[in-house]
Amino acid sequence: MSSSPEILVCRPGQDWLDRACGLFRDITTQTIQAQGSCVIALSGGTTPKALYGALTSPEWKTQCQWDRMIFLFGDERGVPPDHPDSNYGLALEALFRPLGIGLSQVHRMKGESTDLSLAAADYEQALRALTHSPPPAIPRLDLVLLGLGEDGHTASLFPGTPALSERSHLVAVGLSPKGIPSRLTLTLGVINRATVVLFLVTGTGKAEMVRAVLQSKTQPERTLPAAQVKPDSGHLVWLLDDAAAGALMR
Numbered sequence: 405m406s407s408s409p410e411i412l413v414c415r416p417g418q419d420w421l422d423r424a425c426g427l428f429r430d431i432t433t434q435t436i437q438a439q440g441s442c443v444i445a446l447s448g449g450t451t452p453k454a455l456y457g458a459l460t461s462p463e464w465k466t467q468c469q470w471d472r473m474i475f476l477f478g479d480e481r482g483v484p485p486d487h488p489d490s491n492y493g494l495a496l497e498a499l500f501r502p503l504g505i506g507l508s509q510v511h512r513m514k515g516e517s518t519d520l521s522l523a524a525a526d527y528e529q530a531l532r533a534l535t536h537s538p539p540p541a542i543p544r545l546d547l548v549l550l551g552l553g554e555d556g557h558t559a560s561l562f563p564g565t566p567a568l569s570e571r572s573h574l575v576a577v578g579l580s581p582k583g584i585p586s587r588l589t590l591t592l593g594v595i596n597r598a599t600v601v602l603f604l605v606t607g608t609g610k611a612e613m614v615r616a617v618l619q620s621k622t623q624p625e626r627t628l629p630a631a632q633v634k635p636d637s638g639h640l641v642w643l644l645d646d647a648a649a650g651a652l653m654r
């Protein structure tokens with residue numbers, strides 16, 4: 405079991421973005437120095453858009469070794485890549501294209517599949533092949549970026565859903581709150597095996613959930629997926645802006 409999470413708090417906006425970019429640069433550079441490449445699972449939602457914009461800015465884009473990175477996704481919505489909700493679509497437009505990252509470095513989840521269970525199995529197979537991790541090994545990703553939902557979900561692991569309790573598969577089908585198969589997600593086994601897990605959380609809307617996950621004394625890990633992210637031996641970092649951290653000091 406790893407030590408307790410490292411919690412970093414910055415002023416909102418550019419301070420938070422600069423700290424996020426600095427962490428991304430340092431983690432990827434150290435990993436590439438040590439092993440020649442860095443396998444990263446990108447998070448979804450809207451927060452990554454600001455991060456990608458900062459990483460592709462003149463200040464940061466020359467500080468990372470992009471050609472040594474392999475990009476996976478922590479989760480994907482059940483939509484085609486050109487849909488506005490696609491996590492891959494956002495990364496393609498805001499990160500991969502601007503940086504000229506070759507699509508051979510990118511492995512997307514096929515959210516458009518009419519059979520999400522098959523898409524999950526395919527992604528699991530690709531993940532195992534990419535990381536040379538045949539069953540029963542669990543791939544060790546170098547960096548997993550995560551966001552936090554206001555209900556405590558992370559990736560597409562929603563409270564009380566089968567994907568959250570999935571222990572034998574690396575990738576599962578995420579159910580929408582209405583119970584409709586609508587997403588693909590890495591499962592906790594993969595996430596908790598990572599060398600570094602970095603939560604990127606901003607805004608007052610997340611403050612109460614940040615406090616519930618990080619400070620609650622009533623065993624939040626029993627119900628809140630984000631509280632179940634406890635890397636086995638890796639490093640867990642929460643990068644919060646003042647707004648998201650606002651309830652921690654109460």
Ligand SMILES: O=C(O)[C@H](O)[C@@H](O)[C@H](O)[C@H](O)COP(=O)(O)O
Pocket residue numbers: 447448449450451452478479480481491550551552553554557558559560
């Ligand atoms: O595909 C997704 O929606 C995400 O992976 C999800 O876990 C996201 O990270 C959180 O819901 C936070 O989303 P925001 O960044 O939009 O607040």
